[in-house]
Amino acid sequence: MATHAAIQMVAQRQPLQLAQVPTVEPGDGETLVKVEWVCSTPLDLHQADGGLGTTYPNIVGDSIAGKIMKLGPNVENLKVGDKVFGFGWRSQKERAAQEYATYHQNLLGKIPSGISYQEAVTVPNNFVTVFHALTKDLDLPLPWPQPEQAPERASDPILYGYTNLIGTASKAHHAELKSFDATAVFDYRDPDIVPHIIAAIKPSQTPAIPFILDCIGSKSGSIEPISKIAQAGPTVAVLLPVIVRDSTVEEVPIYDMDPKSHANWAKDVTVRGVRTHFYLQDEFFATHLQPVVMPYMLEHGIVKPNRQRVVQGETFRDRAQNALDILRRKEVSGERLVWRVPDGEE
Incomplete structure (x- = not known):
């Protein structure tokens, strides 16, 4: 051989x-x-x-x-x-x-x-992860081909989402997120980020942010702060594993697979762990996501x-x-x- x-x-x-x-x-x-x-x-x-x-x-x-x-x-x-x-x-x-x-x-x-x-x-890794998380874990419709009418709830506030996008990043990346039409961007290093986000939303509906996608999955760095924002019934999708302690040159990491157990969530919050490697369970995605949708969206500048x-x-x-x-x-x-x-x- x-x-x-x-x-x-x-x-x-x-x-x-x-x-x-x-x-x-x-x-x-x-x-x-x-x-x-x-x-x-x-x-x-x-x-x-x-x-x-x-x-x-x-x-x-x-x-x-x-x-x-x-x-x-x-x-x-x-x-x-x-x-x-x-x-x-x-x-x-x-x-x-x-x-x-x-x-x-x-x-x-x-x-x-x-x-x-x-x-x-x-x-590919990012693309598949986002499509799977939004459709499977946040239950958001991403029909293909793109429909003439916007999907239901397309204007709802979401941390990483549709047209009303609220992003968190270090200041060095704020301009880039705004170039992607982010409605508002916040510095995740800001110790007052939670009240700043809540104040900026000016909620006219409940929940104020119905969909939240945590792309980090850090117990202290993202999950605990998000739990303070996620009130009155939102759905939170957390990329797994939960990083209880991150890997460093000196220390071995500690991981967990249950994001619900790592913060004091309000009782009406739905918390789900994103398992990207299960995206093939979606029959349409299994045959279309990488061979059809991904190259089309890259070719037409929808993703970069x-x-x-x-x-x-x-x-x-x-x-x-x-x-x-x-x-x-x-x-x-x-x-x-x-x-x-x-x-x-x-």
Whole structure:
């Protein structure tokens, strides 16, 4: 069997290692992708330092950009040579940090013309997470194709949401959020952020903010402050895991999967944990979200790539380790860490 190079987590908080793994031939509906770029995410750190949902050895990463090299039977909308991007996680053959990955066609979209690999690879993880959280956990309709009429409650206040968007970020990112038509933006480092948000809403309805999406999931940094805002019946969706104690160079992390238990919520607040990896349970999303909706929205500017920070390193393994170390040291904000898989010049 043919093999290729991959970067593996081999034990909790241990250095990443280069290994040779089988190159899996594409089966029914599958493709073999030559991986060009990888995007590192906080989940990489959760798995490497906290062992979250991980059996070692585990290949790093879940978002790729690359080129189709081979097709299995019954692949309908992709061809050899297509440049693609996607989010995969279900088995080692779909993991990102390897020279070749075997993906089902429904987990890949064609990269639109004018979008580079390093731009495209920042999109899939975020894109799938947001669509799944809004539809599954906040019960908001996101019909496709986009209807002529706005969906019900499109103007309701929401922390990250429809047309009445209230955002929280460090001041360095306020201008960017406002460029996305945020109604109001607040500094999450402000010790008085809770009364400032409440004062700005000037509620004319109950609940004042009916939908809240917590993209951080930090017990002290986001969940506890949100619990003071979430009054009179809203729905709160929290990206899992709950970070009880974050990973640092000195300390191992502590995680939990129950956001309801980590704050004094009002009794009428609905709190749900977002489990992005279950998005395929939605029949429409399973066949359309990544191959159809994602590339269309990127091509038409409805979504845009994150700002990228290209992680350098002499070797494939060095780049993967450097990206993980940057996440551990908390040296990244408002940008995605991206890095090339092949060694040498592009």
